[in-house]
Amino acid sequence: MSVGESVARKDGPDKVRGRTRFVDDYQPEGCWFGATVRSAIPHGRIRQIRFPSEIPWDRFVVVGAGDIPGRNCVPFLTEDLVLLADGYVRHVNEPILLIAGPDREAVHEAARAVEIEYEPLPAILTLDEAMAAGSTEGCAVPRPISIVRGDLDEGFAQADLVVEGTYEVGHQEHVYLETNGFIAWWEPDGQVAVRGSLQCPYYVQRALKMVFDLPDDKVRVIAAPTGGAFGGKEDFPSMLACHAALLSRAAGRPVKVVYDRREDFTSTTKRHPARVHYRTGVRKDGTFTACSVEFALDGGAYITMSPVVLSRGVIHASGPYYYPAIEVRGRCYATHTPPNGAFRGFGVPQAFFGIERHVDRIAARLGLDPLEVRRRNLLKQGMRTATGQLLKEGVSAAEVLADAVARSGYEEARRKPRLQDGVLHGVGIGLYMHGAGFTGSGEARLKSLVGMRLTPDGRVEILTASTDMGQGTLTVFPQIAARAMNVDFDRVFVAEPDTGRVPDSGPTVASRTVTIVGRVVQQLGEDLAARIRAFAAEQFGGDQEDYALSGDSVVRNSSGEPVASLAEVASRMHEAWGDVYLERGYRLNPEIRWDEARHEGDAYPVFAWGCVVVEVTVDPDTLEIHPVRVTASHDIGTVVNPTLAAGQIEGGIAQSIGYGLFEEVHWNAGEMLNPGFTNYIIPTTVDLPDMDVGFVENPFSDGPFGAKGVGELPMHGAAPALANAVAHATGIEVDQLPVTPERLLAARLEQEQRDTWEALGARGGAETRGGTK
Amino acid sequence: MKVAFTINGRPHDLDVPGARRLLDVLREDLGLTGTKEGCGEGECGACSVLVDGEVVNACLIPVAQVQGADIVTVEGLEAAGGKPLQDAFVQLGAAQCGACTPGMLMAAYAYYQACARTGEDPLDRDRIRAALAGNLCRCTGYQKIIDAVWTGCEALRR
Numbered sequence: 001m002s003v004g005e006s007v008a009r010k011d012g013p014d015k016v017r018g019r020t021r022f023v024d025d026y027q028p029e030g031c032w033f034g035a036t037v038r039s040a041i042p043h044g045r046i047r048q049i050r051f052p053s054e055i056p057w058d059r060f061v062v063v064g065a066g067d068i069p070g071r072n073c074v075p076f077l078t079e080d081l082v083l084l085a086d087g088y089v090r091h092v093n094e095p096i097l098l099i100a101g102p103d104r105e106a107v108h109e110a111a112r113a114v115e116i117e118y119e120p121l122p123a124i125l126t127l128d129e130a131m132a133a134g135s136t137e138g139c140a141v142p143r144p145i146s147i148v149r150g151d152l153d154e155g156f157a158q159a160d161l162v163v164e165g166t167y168e169v170g171h172q173e174h175v176y177l178e179t180n181g182f183i184a185w186w187e188p189d190g191q192v193a194v195r196g197s198l199q200c201p202y203y204v205q206r207a208l209k210m211v212f213d214l215p216d217d218k219v220r221v222i223a224a225p226t227g228g229a230f231g232g233k234e235d236f237p238s239m240l241a242c243h244a245a246l247l248s249r250a251a252g253r254p255v256k257v258v259y260d261r262r263e264d265f266t267s268t269t270k271r272h273p274a275r276v277h278y279r280t281g282v283r284k285d286g287t288f289t290a291c292s293v294e295f296a297l298d299g300g301a302y303i304t305m306s307p308v309v310l311s312r313g314v315i316h317a318s319g320p321y322y323y324p325a326i327e328v329r330g331r332c333y334a335t336h337t338p339p340n341g342a343f344r345g346f347g348v349p350q351a352f353f354g355i356e357r358h359v360d361r362i363a364a365r366l367g368l369d370p371l372e373v374r375r376r377n378l379l380k381q382g383m384r385t386a387t388g389q390l391l392k393e394g395v396s397a398a399e400v401l402a403d404a405v406a407r408s409g410y411e412e413a414r415r416k417p418r419l420q421d422g423v424l425h426g427v428g429i430g431l432y433m434h435g436a437g438f439t440g441s442g443e444a445r446l447k448s449l450v451g452m453r454l455t456p457d458g459r460v461e462i463l464t465a466s467t468d469m470g471q472g473t474l475t476v477f478p479q480i481a482a483r484a485m486n487v488d489f490d491r492v493f494v495a496e497p498d499t500g501r502v503p504d505s506g507p508t509v510a511s512r513t514v515t516i517v518g519r520v521v522q523q524l525g526e527d528l529a530a531r532i533r534a535f536a537a538e539q540f541g542g543d544q545e546d547y548a549l550s551g552d553s554v555v556r557n558s559s560g561e562p563v564a565s566l567a568e569v570a571s572r573m574h575e576a577w578g579d580v581y582l583e584r585g586y587r588l589n590p591e592i593r594w595d596e597a598r599h600e601g602d603a604y605p606v607f608a609w610g611c612v613v614v615e616v617t618v619d620p621d622t623l624e625i626h627p628v629r630v631t632a633s634h635d636i637g638t639v640v641n642p643t644l645a646a647g648q649i650e651g652g653i654a655q656s657i658g659y660g661l662f663e664e665v666h667w668n669a670g671e672m673l674n675p676g677f678t679n680y681i682i683p684t685t686v687d688l689p690d691m692d693v694g695f696v697e698n699p700f701s702d703g704p705f706g707a708k709g710v711g712e713l714p715m716h717g718a719a720p721a722l723a724n725a726v727a728h729a730t731g732i733e734v735d736q737l738p739v740t741p742e743r744l745l746a747a748r749l750e751q752e753q754r755d756t757w758e759a760l761g762a763r764g765g766a767e768t769r770g771g772t773k
Numbered sequence: 774m775k776v777a778f779t780i781n782g783r784p785h786d787l788d789v790p791g792a793r794r795l796l797d798v799l800r801e802d803l804g805l806t807g808t809k810e811g812c813g814e815g816e817c818g819a820c821s822v823l824v825d826g827e828v829v830n831a832c833l834i835p836v837a838q839v840q841g842a843d844i845v846t847v848e849g850l851e852a853a854g855g856k857p858l859q860d861a862f863v864q865l866g867a868a869q870c871g872a873c874t875p876g877m878l879m880a881a882y883a884y885y886q887a888c889a890r891t892g893e894d895p896l897d898r899d900r901i902r903a904a905l906a907g908n909l910c911r912c913t914g915y916q917k918i919i920d921a922v923w924t925g926c927e928a929l930r931r
Contacts, residue, residue: 229870
């Protein structure tokens with residue numbers, strides 16, 4: 001049946017005809033447009049707000065912190081984020097006032113005309129400054145997290161060599177092609193409704209409830225088809241939805257707020273900058289004896305999602321390797337910059353840039369091939385991770401490594417001369433894993449609910465809050481249900497995510513949609529099929545075990561003959577039983593044990609694994625870098641839809657290559673300097689080579705038909721693999737992303753200088769060595 | 774000003790400010806919301822449409838410039854002959870979130886037509902890459918888009 005087949009996506013035909021309606025494609029009758037007045041300074045008090053008389057203010061509505069009926073707060077893990085600044089600002093572009101009116105241009109003009117006088121206060125703007133200062137005025141931080149396992153002193157004492165390295169990454173912008181947007185309106189009965197581009201309908205509902213002090217049934221959230229998200233529409237939409245709803249309440253009509261690209265760049269969340277320090281003890285043969293990691297994140301001005309980004313980063317910071325002794329100390333700092341938030345990988349790409357660069361550094365110091373060092377230390381089934389989790393199943397680090405290495409021709413490429421035809425060649429590996437679902441017992445707390453309905457005409461409707469932002473929920477859930485019920489894929493469809501109709505399936509995040517929510521979809525499909533078989537037995541006689549579903553029919557096993565069409569049975573069931581609707585929640589494997597305070601135990605039910613081999617060329621004169629070959633292997637358990645899964649992996653690798661080569665946010669006094677596609681560069685068609693993407697299927701016993709998660713995994717490896725390939729090609733180690741020609745040149749000059757001093761010291765002033773070509 | 778042009782084979786006469794962006798005329802005045810705005814500064818190609826057979830960014834074109842022009846948007850692509858490309862995008866997974874898809878398809882169709890005019894072989898991955906270099910996609914890594922353009926062009930040529 002349908003699981004494992006590359007069925008075409010259900011929303012494809014509308015998408016290629018321009019019929020899919022994203023939020024900005026709706027323009028309700030009488031709808032006004034909204035705009036936001038934002039802080040011009042990173043930190044300070046608001047002294048005065050003036051509304052210049054040349055603007056006809058009576059044609060607009062203006063909303064400030066004082067107009068919020070409930071709490072001035074956007075709730076996440078903590079409740080520190082304010083919806084509208086109330087006399088005090090903590091970062092540039094913090095929202096202060098909202099304005100709406102009938103004409104879009106006029107609204108933005110009015111927003112620009114508002115004059116705000118500030119009393120500036122000293123600002124902390126970078127992770128370095130925050131680490132030096134220790135605290136950041138006006139900003140809270142999450143509590144530090146530590147993992148300690150084994151005897152570190154003993155481990156380091158066993159080492160032949162201790163290798164240290166510090167690895168740094170900056171912000172990354174999601175660059176979903178559709179910017180953030182919402183339309184809000186109020187129903188006559190006092191219900192607030194919003195339609196928006198978002199990942200988590202029930203997060204948005206929770207925020208609206210708090211801001212307007214309303215019960216569940218007075219808040220309706222509808223997820224429009226979402227034009228890319230990558231985590232960028234996990235947290236931020238809660239704020240934007242509340243802004244639109246405040247304006248709609250004040251205007252007494254629907255209000256649409258859709259950001260232009262500049263506002264989306266400057267004012268929404270980004271990936272946390274990080275600095276990761278590794279100190280690893282190794283034997284001469286490359287075996288790790290101990291490792292000590294310091295993992296520091298820049299959370300920005302508010303806590304928002306940072307505690308869990310930190311946690312996930314800390315848990316993954318030891319990489320897919322085993323250490324007899326390991327400690328990871330994680331700490332998140334605050335800066336007076338826009339809050340950083342969820343972004344595909346959620347703290348893990350930062351960690352993997354560190355660990356995967358560090359393994360290559362260790363290999364270089366030992367004179368071993370990086371492949372050999374990886375092979376010596378791989379996590380295998382039966383071993384324990386840094387949190388002490390016993391790996392019971394689905395461990396594929398060795399398999400994905402072997403597969404990617406074999407298909408990429410890594411070993412041959414490694415042996416070739418670096419300089420060929422005047423161009424430097426290099427090849428590097430990134431090896432990684434990702435735990436799907438919420439960390440620890442998080443999924444037990446969430447208890448994600450899914451509904452399933454048999455329609456009177458014999459179709460199956462899946463009701464879930466999991467959204468489709470391009471990754472394929474609308475297609476893979478029906479595949480899973482169709483297989484569970486043994487009915488035609490075309491009979492199964494997913495309802496629009498509308499909190500007025502769908503239960504809370506948890507957020508569409510954490511690579512959890514297929515493996516967690518999809519598991520409930522599978523179980524519901526089995527439940528519903530059992531109901532139908534029981535009804536058939538009632539109608540046609542005999543035992544329910546003698547009936548089965550097949551395609552569009554109900555068949556009798558003993559005769560092998562269809563007894564009725566599914567449509568006919570469904571129609572009769574409705575007559576007899578009324579609405580045929582089932583609901584079910586996720587049940588986390590009760591064997592999972594997690595100590596949140598100590599970060600000890602089973603962090604995830606299972607890990608997914610990946611390896612990417614990147615080959616680059618580097619121009620020896622300009623230091624321009626081109627990825628010329630990408631080979632990847634992933635174990636995501638059973639692959640539900642190979643085309644969709646490969647598409648996500650290719651997209652994730654592309655995003656990781658962008659992180660590795662181009663993407664950098666430039667700042668001045670807390671303000672983003674490059675909020676556009678002319679100077680924030682993401683990969684285009686001509687920047688990426690063809691990718692060879694393969695799978696190693698190692699099924700997960702508690703996933704739907706064996707599926708693990710896929711969404712975030714491919715974000716982890718290409719950036720470090722690129723940096724490793726560049727180091728192989730040039731002999732220059734770059735430990736900061738992105739690896740630009742400028743950074744490469746700076747590292748080369750530094751390295752040459754270091755080599756010169758070493759040569760002078762060693763040989764008492766002998767001639768200096770040449771370049772690294 | 775009065776502007777007359779053809780969109781997807783239908784003639785239109787409008788009285789609009791000449792400086793109004795073609796993108797806004799399409800989306801807001803004519804309800805053709807298939808064409809998307811991704812950046813508003815001609816960098817991402819999400820608003821690509823065909824004007825007299827040339828692919829342009831509708832966010833950069835004042836409507837005064839399309840006086841008398843023949844315009845094709847994604848809504849008219851099938852009628853204009855682009856269905857094989859659209860089918861290939863669906864079958865091969867070239868559309869994920871769908872925000873870049875309309876623009877990508879218009880650029881792909883313009884590429885095929887340009888190849889047909891010049892006699893160049895459209896079935897060339899490097900040439901396809903060059904033709905789509907002005908259209909950003911963040912979901913796919915472009916691989917399946919290039920596959921689909923290749924397959925769509927092959928079907929169109931038959």
